[in-house]
Amino acid sequence: xxxxxxxxxxxxxxxxxxxxxxxxxxxxxxxxxxxxxxxxxxxxxxxxxxxxxxxxxxxxxxxxxxxxxxxxxxxxxxxxxxxxxxxxxxxxxxxxxxxxxxxxxxxxxxxxxxxxxxxxxxxxxxxxxxxxxxxxxxxxxxxxxxxxxxxxxxxxxxxxxxxxxxxxxxxxxxxxxxxxxxxxxxxxxxxxxxxxxxxxxxxxxxxxxxxxxxxxxxxxxxxxxxxxxxxxxxxxxxxxxxxxxxxxxxxxxxxxxxxxxxxxxxxxxxxxxxxxxxxxxxxxxxxxxxxxxxxxxxxxxxxxxxxxxxxxxxxxxxxxxxxxxxxxxxxxxxxxxxxxxxxxxxxxxxxxxxxxxxxxxxxxxxxxxxxxxxxxxxxxxxxxxxxxxxxxxxxxx
Numbered sequence: 001x002x003x004x005x006x007x008x009x010x011x012x013x014x015x016x017x018x019x020x021x022x023x024x025x026x027x028x029x030x031x032x033x034x035x036x037x038x039x040x041x042x043x044x045x046x047x048x049x050x051x052x053x054x055x056x057x058x059x060x061x062x063x064x065x066x067x068x069x070x071x072x073x074x075x076x077x078x079x080x081x082x083x084x085x086x087x088x089x090x091x092x093x094x095x096x097x098x099x100x101x102x103x104x105x106x107x108x109x110x111x112x113x114x115x116x117x118x119x120x121x122x123x124x125x126x127x128x129x130x131x132x133x134x135x136x137x138x139x140x141x142x143x144x145x146x147x148x149x150x151x152x153x154x155x156x157x158x159x160x161x162x163x164x165x166x167x168x169x170x171x172x173x174x175x176x177x178x179x180x181x182x183x184x185x186x187x188x189x190x191x192x193x194x195x196x197x198x199x200x201x202x203x204x205x206x207x208x209x210x211x212x213x214x215x216x217x218x219x220x221x222x223x224x225x226x227x228x229x230x231x232x233x234x235x236x237x238x239x240x241x242x243x244x245x246x247x248x249x250x251x252x253x254x255x256x257x258x259x260x261x262x263x264x265x266x267x268x269x270x271x272x273x274x275x276x277x278x279x280x281x282x283x284x285x286x287x288x289x290x291x292x293x294x295x296x297x298x299x300x301x302x303x304x305x306x307x308x309x310x311x312x313x314x315x316x317x318x319x320x321x322x323x324x325x326x327x328x329x330x331x332x333x334x335x336x337x338x339x340x341x342x343x344x345x346x347x348x349x350x351x352x353x354x355x356x357x358x359x360x361x362x363x364x365x366x367x368x369x370x371x372x373x374x375x376x377x378x379x380x381x382x383x384x385x386x387x388x389x390x391x392x393x394x395x396x397x
Contacts (some may be wrong), residue, residue: 048352059156072098072108076115076225083119092119110136117150126154145174156379161193172217182386187217188224189378195227204235208323222252222387223378229259246279253287254391258376273299274296284316290324297328306336327351364389 079094095116099109113132120129129150148171155164158323169189171177191214198207208231211224229244245263249256256263267276281297283289293316301309310332317325330351364373366389371382373389380388 009257039189056176072104072112076108076111078114083115083122088119089125092116092123095119104300110139114143114146114150117147121150126158140357145171145176159193161190165190181218184217185221186386188214188221190214192221192223192227192378195231199227199231199234202234204231207231208235213386220251221249225252226255226258229262233262233266238269242268242270249279249283249287253283253289256283256287257289257291257391260295264295273303284320288320288322288324290322290328291367293324293328297332306332312334338386363392365392366390 004308031054073197075094075098077290079091079098082094083091095112098104098112099116104112113136117129117132117136120126120132130373131146133151133154136143137151138144148167152164152171155161155167165187168183168190172180172183172187177183191210195207195210195214198204198210211228211231214221214224225244225248229241229248232238232244233241241262245256245259245266248259264276267273277296277299280292280299284292284296293313296311297313300312310329313325313329313332317329334348364376365371366380366382366385368385368388369380369383370387371380372392373381376391377389
């Protein structure tokens, strides 16, 4: 039977609300409801529940739980419970009924608005939620602190980065948020989102400015560093791009793959391919990286010949065995040696199997919810956390 625990809690809420209401009625006069009417609805709800008609049961239980000065918080809890159980339309009904009640205490009305805004967000009615949250943000400080994070979440969903920055700045002005590494990192991401769009449009100066603003909230943030390397390369500042890439290799080596093309192009523009080979060789001694191995073996083949490239990959394979090294070695062997057609076909098939197996192992994974992806996401699509996705390394390393 669906949601038995939910309905049990509903029954408890009804009984609690009725008892509180009865107790309060001794000192405060409310419009009377007959006890038999309440219990008639209670048993009608039970009947629906036993007949596996959950929606009708919920409607009856909500009706049975009379709204009065002592049961408002019970209604708030009930609505939140319904939302968490996926009954968003029922939760909206409960919270709207509370707000429609005349003479509701201001703090309880704000609490109902906040819960209703959460209902709307769950239902995808973001414009309605935004309207309610803006009202709360203009009210008491407590309501503002609760409304602003939800407003930020809405602007994040809608990719309204400038609005997200405005709300987050306001949040960071509060002592309880000021030193939050999570919220400071969010500010960096919002500026990076804007910078990425500007970079695509070729507005390099404006992109650099956005990255500097983001750096004011958290220095040397990884995403900002990756974007800075690209901005400097596109601007012709090749030495600056190289410095940024090498900083990434030192502090976040698993992410060098994201800018290895920028690194190679910058060295090439300066005519310093030999220095690039030396750097990549030292990097591969510490970090297994299929893309870096592919690049250095190609550079060695271009400068010193295929035989030297084969020797290098064999030496690397002996020191750090990996499927990526085996696949690259087979690739160079096929390109440079004359094989019997049948043997060549066999080698190609072996290489394809290796690459397919390697592709399953590599990629990216969220360290919080386990979401897996073939590309890097800064905001996890699964749990919606920033900076939780990391590159997956080849198993056995």
